[in-house]
Amino acid sequence: MRRQYLHLCAYPCDVCAGPVIAGSLAVRENEISKESDIRLIGSICLSCSHRQSRPTELETTRHFPPVQWETMNGADVTNITSAYAEALARAGLYKQPV
Numbered sequence: 001m002r003r004q005y006l007h008l009c010a011y012p013c014d015v016c017a018g019p020v021i022a023g024s025l026a027v028r029e030n031e032i033s034k035e036s037d038i039r040l041i042g043s044i045c046l047s048c049s050h051r052q053s054r055p056t057e058l059e060t061t062r063h064f065p066p067v068q069w070e071t072m073n074g075a076d077v078t079n080i081t082s083a084y085a086e087a088l089a090r091a092g093l094y095k096q097p098v
Helices: 076-089
Strands: 001-013 021-028 034-046
Touching: none
Parallel strands: none
Antiparallel strands: 001 021, 021 034
C-alpha cells in the first residue's frame, strides 16, 4: 500500500513579491507510517519565473494539505521540452521557432 504524496507551499518572491510555488514528493508505506523518500521538485515564481529555493520569512509561507499523487510510468518528453522552451522564452533567453 505504498502511496506517493505531493506537498505544495507558497511564499512571496524576493524579486517581485509575486507568488512562489514550491513542491516536494514523499512516500508513505502505509496509512500510519511517516513519510520517507522525500524529494524536492523545485520552486518558481509565477509572476517573474525567479527560482527562489527558500522563503525569506517563514511566517509568510502558506502550506497546502498533501495530495495523493499517482506515479507516472514514463514522462512525455515532448511536453517537458516545450514547457522548458516556453519558460526560457518568457525569461528572454530563447526565441521559439515559428
